[in-house]
Amino acid sequence: xxxxxxxxxxxxxxxxxxxxxxxxxxxxxxxxxxxxxxxxxxxxxxxxxxxxxxxxxxxxxxxxxxxxxxxxxxxxxxxxxxxxxxxxxxxxxxxxxxxxxxxxxxxxxxxxxxxxxxxxxxxxxxxxx
Numbered sequence: 001x002x003x004x005x006x007x008x009x010x011x012x013x014x015x016x017x018x019x020x021x022x023x024x025x026x027x028x029x030x031x032x033x034x035x036x037x038x039x040x041x042x043x044x045x046x047x048x049x050x051x052x053x054x055x056x057x058x059x060x061x062x063x064x065x066x067x068x069x070x071x072x073x074x075x076x077x078x079x080x081x082x083x084x085x086x087x088x089x090x091x092x093x094x095x096x097x098x099x100x101x102x103x104x105x106x107x108x109x110x111x112x113x114x115x116x117x118x119x120x121x122x123x124x125x126x127x128x129x
Contacts, residue, residue, distance in 0.1 A: 057097025
């Protein structure tokens with residue numbers, strides 16, 4: 001009987017507590033990562049809806065053309081030590097769109113400006129190089 005009570009088989013209470021603590025730590029890390037993934041998924045959905053709304057403003061329904069506004073004529077570029085140069089015959093156009101965005105239950109209206117480079121038309125007196 002004396003030898004039966006002093007058996008060294010099994011786990012001590014410290015080993016059980018450490019194992020349980022490690023299990024809880026890993027479980028909490030998993031739950032936190034799930035919350036983060038869900039938040040990022042909702043953010044991605046919101047960004048996707050905003051992008052769709054901006055594109056709908058850029059390409060309106062009924063095949064109407066967007067209202068491009070001339071921003072600048074002749075584009076100037078600078079490359080540090082290599083100097084500056086101007087590209088003639090090219091103009092910068094822009095169109096501004098608005099989108100209603102719902103984030104955290106609040107609706108706001110965001111604006112975005114799309115740009116494009118275009119060649120001057122011949123009607124404006126430019127010739128092709």
